[in-house]
Amino acid sequence: MKRTNPPYVIGIAGSSGSGKTFFLNCFLDHFAPAEIALISQDDYYIPAHTKTREENKLYNFDxxxxxxxxxFYHDIQSLFNGRTIYRQEYTFNNPALTPKTLETKPAPILIVEGLFIFYYAEVNTLLNHRIFLxxxxxxxxxxxxxRDLIERGYDEDxxxxxxxxxxxxxxxxxxxxxxxxxxxxxxxxxxxPVPIQAIVDEISADLRSKALKTL
Structure with a gap:
């Protein structure tokens, strides 16, 4: 069933190490699950074995x-049209992790997150509000x-x-x-965390008045 109104879409992007994960978690905590949906570019990586290797044998995911x-765009459009999407979790090619099937239901607020969301013109045009970390x-x-040495076990070099x-x-x-x-x-x-939490409080309150005022 299609939504009567399209979601209010927030694009969130930032450099690696800018604190996007903490920011997003704080943001999501301000809303009930039925009020907000998140779609992340990271869950749409093309598998590493299909990519060309560099001379030093390191893949370029960036x-x-x-x-x-x-x-990625197809699933965003599905959420716009009121359809639930299913996607396999990206595990950064870690064989020790079993990927989960992610279910994302449509909601009046949609967060689109990722490094290239502004560069992808078809995605950028859908955004109502853009946040840069x-x-x-x-x-x-x-x-x-x-993160990479402790959480993912990567080599420092x-x-x-x-x-x-x-x-x-x-x-x-x-x-x-x-x-x-x-x-x-x-x-x-x-x-x-205090400054970021204060900013999230402010943005969330403003967003609630804009996107959820008719609910």
């Missing part, structure tokens, strides 16, 4: 072509190292190589040019 762009490069790198040759070039080319077009730029250079 390119727009690393994402199944058509499937930023952290200084050295701070973002330390957060990336902590690989992480640093990808940061220099994949992550930052992609950020500068495919995301940074859209920064000044965003409605809200959030600087997140501290690990203190």
């Amino acid at each position: 390119l727009p072509t690393a994402i199944d762009r058509a499937a 930023h952290a200084e490069e050295d701070i973002a790198l330390q957060r990336r190292l902590k 690989d992480v640093r190589y990808k940061w220099e040759h994949h992550v930052m070039p992609a950020y500068r080319k495919y995301l940074l040019p859209f920064r000044e077009q965003c409605d809200r730029i959030i600087i997140n250079n501290t690990d203190d």
Whole structure:
């Protein structure tokens, strides 16, 4: 069954290590499950074994072509049309993890999250509100190292190589040019959660009055 009105769509993007995961979790906590839906670009990676290797045998996941762009857009459109979507969770090619089947139901508020959401013109045009998260490069790198070394068990040399040759070039080319077009730029250079929580409180209250006032 189609929705009478399209969802209010928020696009959230930022550099690796900018604190997107914490921001998103805080944001989702402000709403009931029936009020908000989240679709993440990360769940649409093309499997690594189908990609071309570089000379050093490291895959480059930080390119727009690393994402199944058509499937990503198709599922966004499905949520617009009131259809529940199902997608296999992306596990970052970790064989120790069993991917879950993710179910996302349509809701009056839709969050679209990912590095390329502003670069993909067909996705960008659907966004009602754009949020850009930023952290200084050295701070973002330390957060990336902590995540990849501890949580994902990656080799530090690989992480640093990808940061220099994949992550930052992609950020500068495919995301940074859209920064000044965003409605809200959030600087997140501290690990203190209080400032981010205060910003989320403000945005959520405003969003509730805009997107949920007729519910």
